[in-house]
Amino acid sequence: MSTAMVRIRVLLARPWIWSFLGALAVWLAAELFTGGQGAGELLTATLSFAVFMVIVGIGQMFVISTGPGNVDLSIPATIALTGAVAMKTMGGADAMILPGMLAALAAGAFVGACNYGLIRLLRIPPIIATMSANFLVMSTAIAYGRGLKVKPPPLFADFTTAQVAGIPVLAICTAIFAAVMGVVLHRTVYGRSVHAIGQNRRAARLAGVAVDRTRFLVYVLSATFAGLCGALLAGFSGGSSLSAGETYLLASIAVVVIGGTSVAGGRGNVPGIWGAALFMYLLEAMLNTYGAGAGLRLILTGLIIILVITIAGGDRPQR
Amino acid sequence: MTGKKTLVAAVAVTLALGAGTALADTAAKKIALSNNYAGNSWRQAMLKSWDKVTKKAVADGIVAEASAFTTAENQATEQAAQIQNMILQGYDAIVLNAASPTALNGAVKQACDAGIVVVSFDGVVTEPCAWRIAVDFKKMGAIQLDYLAKRMPKGGNVLEIRGLAGVFVDDEIHAGIEAGVKKNAQFKIVGSVHGDWAQEVAQKAVAGILPSLPQVDAVVTQGGDGYGAAQAFKAAGRPIPLIIMGNRQDELTWWKEQKDANGYETMSVSIAPGVGTLAFWVAQQILDGVDVPKDMIVPFLQIDQGNLEANLATTEAGGVANVEYSLDDAKKAIASTK
Numbered sequence: 082m083s084t085a086m087v088r089i090r091v092l093l094a095r096p097w098i099w100s101f102l103g104a105l106a107v108w109l110a111a112e113l114f115t116g117g118q119g120a121g122e123l124l125t126a127t128l129s130f131a132v133f134m135v136i137v138g139i140g141q142m143f144v145i146s147t148g149p150g151n152v153d154l155s156i157p158a159t160i161a162l163t164g165a166v167a168m169k170t171m172g173g174a175d176a177m178i179l180p181g182m183l184a185a186l187a188a189g190a191f192v193g194a195c196n197y198g199l200i201r202l203l204r205i206p207p208i209i210a211t212m213s214a215n216f217l218v219m220s221t222a223i224a225y226g227r228g229l230k231v232k233p234p235p236l237f238a239d240f241t242t243a244q245v246a247g248i249p250v251l252a253i254c255t256a257i258f259a260a261v262m263g264v265v266l267h268r269t270v271y272g273r274s275v276h277a278i279g280q281n282r283r284a285a286r287l288a289g290v291a292v293d294r295t296r297f298l299v300y301v302l303s304a305t306f307a308g309l310c311g312a313l314l315a316g317f318s319g320g321s322s323l324s325a326g327e328t329y330l331l332a333s334i335a336v337v338v339i340g341g342t343s344v345a346g347g348r349g350n351v352p353g354i355w356g357a358a359l360f361m362y363l364l365e366a367m368l369n370t371y372g373a374g375a376g377l378r379l380i381l382t383g384l385i386i387i388l389v390i391t392i393a394g395g396d397r398p399q400r
Numbered sequence: 401m402t403g404k405k406t407l408v409a410a411v412a413v414t415l416a417l418g419a420g421t422a423l424a425d426t427a428a429k430k431i432a433l434s435n436n437y438a439g440n441s442w443r444q445a446m447l448k449s450w451d452k453v454t455k456k457a458v459a460d461g462i463v464a465e466a467s468a469f470t471t472a473e474n475q476a477t478e479q480a481a482q483i484q485n486m487i488l489q490g491y492d493a494i495v496l497n498a499a500s501p502t503a504l505n506g507a508v509k510q511a512c513d514a515g516i517v518v519v520s521f522d523g524v525v526t527e528p529c530a531w532r533i534a535v536d537f538k539k540m541g542a543i544q545l546d547y548l549a550k551r552m553p554k555g556g557n558v559l560e561i562r563g564l565a566g567v568f569v570d571d572e573i574h575a576g577i578e579a580g581v582k583k584n585a586q587f588k589i590v591g592s593v594h595g596d597w598a599q600e601v602a603q604k605a606v607a608g609i610l611p612s613l614p615q616v617d618a619v620v621t622q623g624g625d626g627y628g629a630a631q632a633f634k635a636a637g638r639p640i641p642l643i644i645m646g647n648r649q650d651e652l653t654w655w656k657e658q659k660d661a662n663g664y665e666t667m668s669v670s671i672a673p674g675v676g677t678l679a680f681w682v683a684q685q686i687l688d689g690v691d692v693p694k695d696m697i698v699p700f701l702q703i704d705q706g707n708l709e710a711n712l713a714t715t716e717a718g719g720v721a722n723v724e725y726s727l728d729d730a731k732k733a734i735a736s737t738k
Contacts, residue, residue, distance in 0.1 A: 111612065119611025122636060126607040129635065216472055223438065230441070230650045230718040242635055314600065319631055320650060323439050324598040366608030369593050375565030 096341025096348075100356030103339070103389045104363055111367035121247055123366060128252040129242075129317070131358035135255050136310040137329050138336040138354040139262050140303030144207075145337050146266075147296055148279040148346035153303040154211040156333050158218035159192050160326025163311030165226035168233060168321045175236040182312055189308020192218055193301035200300070201293065211300075222323060230320040241316035251313065256355075263351035272349075275299060279346030336361060339389055360389070426687045427461050429492040431680065433468040436479050436499035436523065440598065441648060442624065445720045446497070446522075446673035453677040453724055462727075463684060476503035483507040486516075493517040493683040497676065498525045501568055517686045521679035521698075522671065523569070531686070533679050533696045535671045537569055540700050541576020544620045544644050545584050547667050551642060555586025556617030559609075559641075561595040561602050561629060563622040570594075573622050590614060595625035599650070603628035610636045619643040623670040626651040646670045647701060647721040652712045659708065668703040674724040681730030696737045 092098055108127075112120045137156050144153045163185040171181035192214065199210035233241070243250040266272035274295045277285040286292045310329070315321035338344055339360060340353025364385060368378045433450055437443055447468055454466035469486075471478045476499045484507055486494050494511055498504050498520055505527040508518050512529035521533035548558070560577060563570035581587050591609045595602030602625035610616075610632060619629050623646025633640050640658070645651040645668035658664030675698050686692050701723055703711045715721045725733070 115612040119613075122611035123608070126611060126632075126636065130604050130607065219439070223444070226718070318600050318603055319627065320599075322441070322599060323444075324596075325600050327439075327596075327598070328601060328604075362604075362608065365605070366612075369591070369605065369609040370612040372592065375562075375594055379565070 097350050097353030097356055099389055099392055100339050100341065100353050100360050103385075104356055104360035107360060107363040107367045107385075111363065111370050114367075114370050123363070125244065125247045125249065127359055127362045127366070129249045130362050131355070132249065132251045132255045133310050133314050133317075134329070134332055134336050134358035134361065135259060135354050136306050136313070137303075137333045138340070138358060139259060139351065140306030141333040142337045142340070142342050142349050142351070142354060143266070143275060143299040144303045145334070145342060145344065146275050146279045146346055146349035147299055148282060149344075151207050151279075151296075151299075151346065152211065152334065153196065153300065153307075154208060154330060155192060155196055155214040155218055155304065156307045157326035157330045158215045158222060159189055159304050159307035160311040160314065160329055161321070161323050162192070162218050162222035162225065163188050163308035164315035164321030164325050165222055165231075167312035168231035168315050169226070171231075171234050171237065173232055173234050175234045178234055178237050181237075182309075185308045185312035186305050187308075189305040189311070190301050191304075192307075193304030194297070196304060197297045197300040201297070219323075226321065226323065230322055232320050233316040237316045238319065241313055251317070259351050259355060266349050266351060271295065271298070276347050276349065279343075279348070281347075332361060335386065339386060425689075426463050426684050429463050429684070429687045430465040430490065431463055431493045431495060431683050431687075432486045432489075432491040433466070433676065433680075434479060434482055434486065434494055434496045434498075435468060435470040436476075436497060437474040438470045439474075440624065441718055442597075442670075442673050442720050445722055446676045448719075449674040449722060449724050450676045450680065453674075453726075454680055457680070457684070463687075466680065471499070474499055476500040480504055480507035483511055487511050487514050491516060493519065493687055495676070495679045495683050496520040496523075496525065496530070498523040501526050517683055519679045519683045519686070521675055528694070531682060531692065531694050531696070533675065533682060533698055535675070535700055536697055537572035538576035538579065540669055540671075541573040541578075541620070542580040542583070543669065543702075545577060545580025545587060547644070548587060548618050548620070548642065549584040551665070552617060553586075555584070555588070557590040557614055558587050559606070559613065559616045559619045559629075560589050560592040561606065561619060561621045561625045562592060563594070563625075564596045565594050570622065577620055587618075590616065595621070595628065597622060597624035597646075599625065599628035599631075601625075601628070603632045606632035607635060610638065615639075616641045621646055624648055624651075626668075627654050630654055640664070642666055644669065645703075647672075647703060647711075647715075649712070649715045649717055649719050649721075652703070652708065652715060652721065656708060656712055659705070665705050667705070668708075668721075669700055670720065671698070672701040672723040673720050674722045678725040678730055678733060681725055681727050682734065684727075685730065685734060690734065691738075692734050693737050696733065698733070 144151050166188045167181045167185035170184040171177045196211050196214050199205050200207050274290045277290050336354050336357035339357035341350040450468050479499045504525050508525050508527040508530050511518050518530040520530050524532040524534050591613050593605035593609050606629050618641050621644050626643050626645040627650045629643050647668050647670035711721045
């Protein structure tokens with residue numbers, strides 16, 4: 082076997098490669114229809130919107146990696162609330178950008194802490210706890226913002242929409258952010274602890290892993306990232322709104338799973354989230370380009386996601 | 401003391417209703433609002449209008465109670481259960497913005513059988529025993545094309561932003577737009593996306609389809625999506641086409657900015673969230689013994705280049721351009737339907 086073949090084999094064994102291949106295939110399919118017109122612009126648009134999915138996806142990935150049943154369903158409301166918190170704190174003034182960001186992150190972290198409080202202290206399963214938290218946070222967002230759309234400060238709006246040679250600045254920042262989180266997941270004691278808990282919580286505890294602290298932190302992390310997403314999204318789309326986070330509930334889980342993270346926990350994957358976020362956006366854009374009706378589009382979206390996961394899920398059974 | 405108050409109120413109501421009508425005996429009546437969703441600016445404005453108008457009606461002694469209830473999940477089953485609760489709680493009338501035109505019919509029928517007046521609006525129900533205050537959504541789609549035909553006699557490429565897939569309002573407006581394109585054949589729909597009546601969703605969907613489209617001359621919308629579309633065109637570095645707006649404050653503000661900067665001209669059309677208050681008065685009138693036709697059509701609220709500033713001034717930040725109905729407005733609306 083030549084070394085090139087070996088390289089390809091090694092590459093194909095990576096769980097994340099399939100989401101990128103899927104994204105590439107969908108992009109080519111879209112360009113086939115338009116004859117290559119606007120290929121670059123489509124990539125720019127894709128990168129602009131994938132950023133937000135990646136940010137919440139990484140948080141969700143940490144949660145899902147801690148084992149079966151762990152999921153954060155409070156992301157949509159957290160995005161709505163933190164977007165409003167960020168915009169209201171900034172109040173349209175450039176000088177208040179930093180305090181606004183910090184306030185959004187703090188609000189997110191607080192939601193995360195409450196989530197884990199419900200899970201640990203009241204012993205509610207995460208799926209129920211975070212779902213109820215979603216309602217509570219949404220009500221808070223409604224009461225706090227009253228559906229108010231406060232414009233972002235000009236500097237913040239410019240930053241969130243800025244591009245360098247067709248590449249959104251936010252995408253570059255998020256790529257660096259993802260790389261850092263990849264290192265955290267795979268190279269630090271904390272990341273290893275997350276995986277250890279996901280593989281077997283009891284064994285991890287017996288091995289001396291601080292299970293409670295680690296789990297507490299993943300929920301805080303996830304909600305804080307949702308806060309980051311909420312603030313940036315509000316800047317990007319010209320103001321916060323109650324419905325800003327609605328599409329990120331299932332999308333955040335989908336990008337994690339399509340990206341090659343094990344739903345059973347214990348095996349997280351950061352690069353795959355990028356591939357999956359690009360894939361998800363391109364898929365919708367491609368189907369829209371082809372003029373598929375809403376019904377057909379949903380069916381095809383479902384089928385194509387199943388296809389990608391089936392192909393990507395070709396890894397050996399673990400035991 | 402209380403007796404005196406009631407008497408004063410009853411007299412006041414009788415006077416308010418005028419000598420010709422039947423004696424107002426709705427002072428002891430309880431009306432409930434069953435609402436399926438609260439998560440956007442339109443619904444927030446609707447609930448606010450309801451609160452404002454009904455609070456005054458209760459204070460004036462016209463009705464005893466007018467509480468608003470919103471379901472958490474925007475699901476028909478949940479709303480059916482909510483209606484059943486209202487039946488048990490003994491409300492005299494239920495004003496309903498329904499999650500589904502058909503799925504609530506069972507619960508609505510139960511309410512009717514229990515002698516409860518059911519008035520549906522915006523999201524209306526097909527159950528014959530209920531009243532319907534509907535908007536001519538088809539016309540709302542068709543007039544957009546008529547407006548475009550006036551502005552661009554030569555026609556052009558149109559991008560359509562639809563609402564939430566599977567909801568009948570979306571199908572109706574879409575049908576109206578299709579009819580409009582048929583009538584004004586110089587226009588061609590070059591692309592269609594679902595914006596779910598939300599700025600973020602619309603922005604995302606439009607940004608995705610734009611690269612594949614030829615020059616877009618106009619964008620037809622369903623409301624709540626115009627500002628997002630404008631953002632997407634701006635981000636793509638494309639010239640901003642004529643975008644029909646949907647009466648949201650952010651859309652009107654953006655329009656005003658463009659108008660001042662470069663004379664941008666468009667129109668805006670949507671339903672006033674205050675239609676809920678019309679439904680309230682209709683329910684009150686039915687309880688009062690007034691004969692009201694089962695089907696009423698309410699006009700939509702259209703904003704033009706000329707009255708943009710006036711409408712923007714009365715629309716609160718983050719809200720929707722609104723018209724609240726008084727009892728007299730409701731009476732006029734009922735009379736014009738008869």
